Amino acid sequence: MSYPYGQSGYPGQYGYPPQQYPPPGQYPPPNGQYPPPQGYPPPQNSYPPPQGSYPPPQGSYPPQPPAGYNPYYPQPPASPYSPQGAYPPPPPYGTRPPNQGYGPPAGPPPGQYGAPPISPAQQGYHYPPQSVVNAASPVELPAAVPPGPPAGPSGGPPTAPSLGYGPPQMLQWDARPDAEALRTAMKGFGTDEKVLIRVLSTKDPLQVEELKAVYFRTFGRSLEKDIMSETRGWFEEGLVALVRGPLMHDVHLLHSAMDGPGTKEKVLNDVLLSRSNADLRAIKSMYQQTFRRSLESDLKGDLSMKTERHFMIVLGANRAEDSAPVVAQAVDQDVIELYRATEGRVGTDEMMVCSILSTRNDNQIRAINYSYEQKFKRRLEDVIKKEFSGHMEDALLFQLRNAVDKYMHAAKLLEDSMAGMGTKDHLLVSRVVRYHWDRQTLANVKGAYHKRYGRSLSGRIKGETSGDYERLMLACLGEA
Secondary structure (H helix, E strand, C coil), X not given: CCCCCCCCCCCCHXXXXXCCCCCCCCCCCCCCCCCCCCCCCCCCCCCCCHHHCCCCCCCCCCCCCCCCCCCCCCCCCCCCCCHXXXXXXXXXXXCCCXXXXXXXXXXXXXXXXXXXXXXXXXXXXXXXXXXXXECCECCCCCCCCCCCCCCECCCECCCCCCCCCCCCCCCCCCCHHHHHHHHHHHCCCCCCHHHHHHHHCCCCHHHHHHXXXXXXXXXXXXXXXXXXXXXXXXXXXXXXXHHHHHHHHHHHHHHHHHCCCCCCHHHHHHHHCCCCHHHHHHHHHHHHHHHCCCHHHHHHCCCCHHHHHHHHHHHCCCCCCCCCCCCHHHXXXXXXXXXXXXXXXXXXXXXXXXXHXXXXXXXXXXXXXXXXXXHHCCCHHHHHXXXXXXXXXXXXXXXXXXXXXXHHHHHHHHHHCCCCCCCCHHHHHHHHHHHHCCHHHHHHHHHHHHHXXXXXXXXXXXXXXXXXXXXXXXXXCCCC
């Protein structure tokens, strides 16, 4: 039994090159193989269907274009803000990707940033035996579910922090011209909004940190405070999000989601769910430094009992690392546990489901999702919708959908922020800025959106925004 799935994407998906896959031999194919999820054509020349076992395709994507071609976003010239289009190598925790234009860059070779290395020692990991759930006697969790494989020879190396969440890096880039341009744009009477958009929408997280430091050293002023005093509305919100950078923006989003009456559950989902252990630890640490209290304590006061326990599991940062392999035996065991926790009992063992979806990596959840449907002839998503409600249902569906197809899930999140009566601007701004930080992800999200809704993401945003706010959102999409 094997699971021919990559990290989060399929060859030819949305017309873009796939993300890095483990090298051949990671899942040695025995007699029977699982077909790819329905709706996605099987990769050519790989994983041949045994005796026609593939389900009939439910639609196909256009042929994969030449490398570097993006039908929804042409490749712009290289950024003028980096010498020779690249930066010096960072510390050992990861390798900085080249500063390319938006669009699908060539994937990094195995062992570099974005592609966890695979070694023979990582293969064959089996979860420890899990306890059997007795339908007549609910079992207290999450202790019954192992927290995924540990970092090390058996569990694989830890996933590197996302850009902007790791240790500070030295950057060979002169930020002074941009710092002076920003000061000139806000100095005196009036503000040159076009300069603010042009300068801030084209920076990556490392450049943003350097730019803020140079601005303060040169003018003795806070760039964030100057922008807040010179701009208003959602245009201000977008600029401030860019200036704060991904980590600090996440921290402020969490604080604002729990501040005052009510809780913005969708913001908590966006920031905390399906994140790597390294990113979660960075978020918790920065939250503590910024607000002088722990994120866990603030969440406990804003969530109901079982949802609180769900998010405490998430904040435990014990998720299987991306390099942990998919093991058929462990997948089958998780499928049985999920069935016994939901359809196979009277009532629902909520914490069993929360524990499994919060401690397995995306590859494992994708395999679990497929195997569940094959075994019980029901979609796991439909089971969750039937057995859960409210915020816990939304959180579990978020984790499942992100693992099954993170690009399509992101496209749906963007559409949800604009659908219905009025635009949910706080969600639109935070989501556009979040995907803006990762150019390869953004290119795939735009392709997924076009595939799903039959129109460009930029065209949709144009219909929901206006003025400087609209221009900033389009600039973040690389379409200013």
